[in-house]
Amino acid sequence: MLRTTLGDLDVSAQGLGCMGMSEYYGASDWDTSIATIQHAIDVGVTFFDTADQYGSGHNEVLLGRGVAGRRDDVQIATKFGIDRSSGDDRRVYRGDPPYVRRSCDASLLRLGVDHVDLYYLHRPPQNAEIEDAVGAMAELVAAGKVRHLGLSEVSAELLRRAHAVHPITAVQSEYSLWTREVEQVTPVMAELGIGLVPYAPLGRGFLTGSVQTATLHPDDFRARNPRFTGDAGQQNAVIADTVREVADRIGVLPAQVALAWVHSQADRLGVPVVPIPGTRHADRLDQNVASLDVGLDADALARLQPLSDMVTGGRYTDHGVR
Structure with missing residues (x-):
């Protein structure tokens, strides 16, 4: 497994996003998910991503069980800041210092660890200034509960303000062949030495060509996602067809092309790029890891680069994953 650094945090060149093991993509199996996490470590994937809101804490418990006994071999990233306690239609993005401290302690308890390697603010807060939220996060670093700080889905202006309070190691944002908005922020990231951690690098499975909306589980949010459904889904099919x-x-496989494209953007963007594709199955994980060996020639890049301009539909429903 190749390695890279986010700031001075050494991680596997590709991570594993664990969200779908608990929520949003239909039914999952605890034992299968644990086995996949452990298999990931065996093949050299050591960078694991979760959040306190995934499954309302379930995902952190799951990941903690999956890495139990191998804590020194892995880098754990988790996120806080999306308060769903009043329901998804009334969620609040929080960053008030008491909430920051409580959230970290609760995550450590669920994970069963004494520190996390990377702690993200999940979204810019609605009830606090970014300086106050990051200041409270910096206190967690001083206390030894957190090693590095990150932000998710943040603007360039907020990133500068946050970085002035405490160094930011990574920005996590959706980034793939059909979602490239974060490229508006990467020049500042390159200037400040901040890495990019792309989530949903496979377009939530759409870019693999294997997602059939009509057969998705009722609990799978993609069945209602604007890019997957109706006329937009049909129009976007040409994107998946091109990848195939x-x-x-x-x-190679379409998923490997999509991931290889994400990896290939590091030099162009001038930042380390460590995607975290999610899967619940060991064989899919192996396929994703193999993308690190896929080279894209000039013709492939020329066909892939314009695809983001062809996308129809928004990334989320009103109350989708945030």
């Missing part, structure tokens, strides 16, 4: 055509030509 490139994959067929070079003899």
Whole structure:
């Protein structure tokens, strides 16, 4: 497994996003998920991503059980700040210092660890200034509960303000062949030495060409996602078709092409890029890891680069994953 650094945090060049093991993508199985986490460590994936809101804490408990006994071999990233306690239709993005401190302690308890390697503010707070939220997070670093700080889905201006309070190691944002808004922020990230951690690098599975909306589990939020459904879903199919055509030509899987493209952007953006594709199955994880060995030639890149301009539909429903 290749390694890279986010700031001075050494991580595997590709991580594992664990959200879908608890919520949003239909039914999952605890034992299968644990086995996948452990298999990931065995093949060299050591960077694991979770959040306190995934499954309302379930995902942190799951990840903690999965890495139990191997804590020194892994880097754990978790997130806080999305308060769903009043229901998803009344969620609040929080960053008030008492909430920051309580959230960290609760995450450590669920994970069963004494520190996390990377602690993200999940979204810019609605009830606090970014300086106050990051200041409270910096106190967690001083207390030894957190090693590095991150932000998720943040603007360039807020990133500068946060970094002035305490160094930010990574920004986590959705980034893939059909979602590239974070490229508006990466120049500041390059200037400040901050890495990019792309989530949903496979377009929530759409770019693999394997997602059939009509057969999705009722609890799978993609069945109501604007990009997957109706006319937008049909129009976006040409994007998945293009990825498949490139994959067929070079003899790999569409998912591997999509991930290889994300990896290939590091030099162009001038920042370390460590995607965290999610999966609940060991065989899919192996396929994703193999993308690190996939090279994209000039013709492939020329076909893939314009795809983000062809997307129809928003990333989320009104109360989707945030």
